[in-house]
Amino acid sequence: MHDINMLERRLASFLKPSSVLTDAPSLEFYGRDWIKDFKAAPSLVVLPESTEEVQQIVALCNELRLALVPSGGRTGLSGGATATKGEVVLSMERMRKILSLNRVDRTISCQAGVVLEKIQSEAAGAGLYFPVDFSTRGSAQIGGNLATNAGGIRVIRYGNIRDWVVGLTVVSGKGELLSLNGSLFKNNTGYDLRHLMLGSEGTLGVITEVTLRLTTPPKxxxxxxxxxxxxxxxxxxxxxxxxxxxxxxxxxxxxxxxxxxxxxxxxxxxxxxxxxxxxxxxxxxxxxxxxxxxxxxxxxxxxxxxxxxxxxxxxxxxxxxxxxxxxxxxSETLSSHYTLHKNDISVPIPSIPAFLHDLHSLINETYPSMRVVVFGHVGDGNLHVNVLKAGDISDDEFWRGCHEADHKIFALVQKYSGSISAEHGVGLLKRDFLSYSRSEAEIEIMRGIKRAFDPLGIMNPGKIFA
Ligand SMILES: Cc1cc2nc3c(=O)[nH]c(=O)nc-3n(C[C@H](O)[C@H](O)[C@H](O)COP(=O)(O)OP(=O)(O)OC[C@H]3O[C@@H](n4cnc5c(N)ncnc54)[C@H](O)[C@@H]3O)c2cc1C
CATH class of the missing domain: 3.30.70.2190 (Alpha-Beta Plaits)
Structure with a gap:
């Protein structure tokens, strides 16, 4: 708490008073994403308006050894933007400027807090098209989309959001300002750090600006x-x-x-x-x-x-x-009418019918108080597996059952050489299951990458891995 008070005083030296929130409703509001599995408990919310302010905030958090949770539109479904342990939430919602739109190289540059729908409409206004799309387009921010390498309904034709990123501006966990690839379409000068940021779930740094590719709209x-x-x-x-x-x-x-x-x-x-x-x-x-x-x-x-x-x-x-x-x-309908546990898995496309068959047998035979409802981007092998509370059991029994069932579901995913998270990320929700999809050697390399970007481990600690 001492350091939080110190942080508040130091923040006041370069931020407007309205850029720092500590009241209980704000802490609750900004402290978690779409899923309700975790209790929000941040100690402070900070709302920067520029890359420079983000850099100053990250530098201060390093100095005071305070954990930071980058927060976008909080539509994430893995607890990635959730602050449960007194972290500082860094909300990007005031960084929503469109910086430029270039018709010659067909790019748009903007701050990371711009919502996906705004990018789609800016592109459309210029006779161009940004094809990445999913139902939270009105509130999910481009920074959150990049940090989760979002997919959506058109991956079958246009790929994941990764395929549309030209350049990024990033403040690393160390507080360095990184301009990753600028507006270049070709640049083979060693490791492409841009791609490490995509899907990094706020664990390496804060994405503050982005340049995206646009294309010709369908007729x-x-x-x-x-x-x-x-x-x-x-x-x-x-x-x-x-x-x-x-x-x-x-x-x-x-x-x-x-x-x-x-x-x-x-x-x-x-x-x-x-x-x-x-x-x-x-x-x-x-x-x-x-x-x-x-x-x-x-x-x-x-x-x-x-x-x-x-x-x-x-x-x-x-x-x-x-x-x-x-x-x-x-998603919205199931969530508003049922106690619900969500999984977002992928399997090789040819395995889909067999996987669906095994999944239903597993739940029907082992968990009579649960119903499984599946939908998803099946053209990419991506299935949203929703487990609903159906029988007369308490919520606690249901959540315990889901945790146990997850191990069985993920063992099945592993059997089919699939992934335990196709597009929602690992966050807190899938963290303890990561080894179903990634080897120890891979996880150790990921830890090394994190240390290089964020040596003091202040960026979204506990997400992806413990
Ligand atoms: C009804 C519904 C449907 C959905 N459908 C899809 C779908 O089809 N495809 C899909 O991919 N996802 C889908 N999602 C999940 C979600 O909308 C996406 O993951 C989205 O990209 C998250 O964006 P956000 O701004 O809300 O991020 P948040 O939830 O705020 O954050 C997500 C992660 O990114 C990090 N982060 C946020 N901003 C930054 C930043 N600027 N720099 C660094 N890290 C940052 C956070 O720390 C967190 O780890 C759906 C969600 C819902 C509720």
Whole structure:
């Protein structure tokens, strides 16, 4: 506490009074991310407005040996932006300036607190396109997206956010100002430190500014909802779509239960004629004349081949939006109606049906008070495994059961050579399970990298590894 008081006094020498918050509601608000598994307990929240201020804050925390938790839009699902042990929360929410947009090299530069949706709309305003997208676009910040190497619905066509980063400005845990790659498209001068920051979850330093690549927008898009007889039809449909659709940009999976929850809780109409075991929501870019007509023919053929049992193809952008909202609303709907434990795993794409089969058998046979509901970016092998409290058990029993079940689920993921975190990161939530996906040798190298960026270990301690 002594050092916190000292920090407050020293911060007051270069920050506005309104840039430091210590009241209980602010500590609670800024002290955690979207998941509720941990209790927020930061000692102070600081809201810098520039890279220089971030650098001064990091230098002070080094001097006073105080732990810092970088905080973006707090939509993270791994407890990465959670302060549970009196840390200082460094919120980026006042660093939301767009710095430049360049039509020649097709880049946008901005501060790290800009929300994803703002980048998409700035790009659109210039006739360009930033394709990374997911449902928290309105509140997740680009800095948080980079620190988690966010994926989303269009990875199948455009890759993860890593693929869109040209340069970064970073304040390392040591307090050094690093300009990583500037605005260069080619630069082979040794290790690319930029990529170490992507997915580093605030453990190496604070990303303060970024330059991103933009591209040409699709002329139009269509979305297609398919009903499938079983999970065994997912892979044949994916192969068929890859062979027949030139510009496939999303291939999203929903189990019946996931769709049903959205339809009943939101009072929506089922777009298909009857219920199916599995649903695939497809997005296709329509870039050439006649491509919409081709689309109808392609899905007619998929029906003839018995890959799908029913289909609806969007005929307007409003209908395309309605179909996507069925997928976008799943997380929010499940979270507001159930006690819920989330996992975000990936397995090699060809293993998906077998993995789903084993996962359901495991939960049904071992945990009768739990239900598992799966949806996700199946075109990338990424499944969001949601465990719901279903039986008459206490919350404590449920959370204990989830912890035990996690070991079994991750052993299954390991058996299929998968990853225990496909896109949400490790944070606090998956930290103790890291060895299911990473070898001891890899973890030791990661620790060495952390020591190089952050020798005193002040950056987000306890996240990724203990
Ligand atoms: C309903 C829902 C749907 C989602 N769908 C997806 C999806 O499809 N794909 C996907 O990838 N994710 C998804 N997420 C997860 C989440 O939105 C992403 O991880 C997002 O990128 C986090 O951004 P944020 O600004 O909220 O970061 P936060 O939650 O604030 O922080 C995440 C991590 O980044 C660190 N961090 C934040 N800002 C910085 C910075 N400037 N410098 C250094 N470190 C920093 C934090 O310390 C923390 O470890 C979803 C979440 C929800 C709730």
């Amino acid at each position: 139009d898009i269509a979305r297609i909802l398919c009903g499938l007889a079983s999970n065994d039809h997912i892979l044949p449909l994916l192969a068929f779509c890859r062979d027949n659709l030139r510009d496939l940009s999303a291939f999203e999976f929903m189990e019946r239960r996931a769709l049903q929850e959205v339809l009943s809780h939101r009072g929506l109409r089922d777009p298909l004629s009857q219920q199916f075991a599995a649903y695939i929501l497809i997005e296709v870019e329509l870039n050439s004349p006649g491509s919409r007509d081709d689309l109808v023919a392609v899905f007619g053929e998929a029906y003839e081949k018995d890959l799908i049992k029913d289909v609806v193809v969007s005929e307007s952008s409003a209908q395309a939006q309605e179909l996507m909202s069925l997928r976008d609303l799943i």
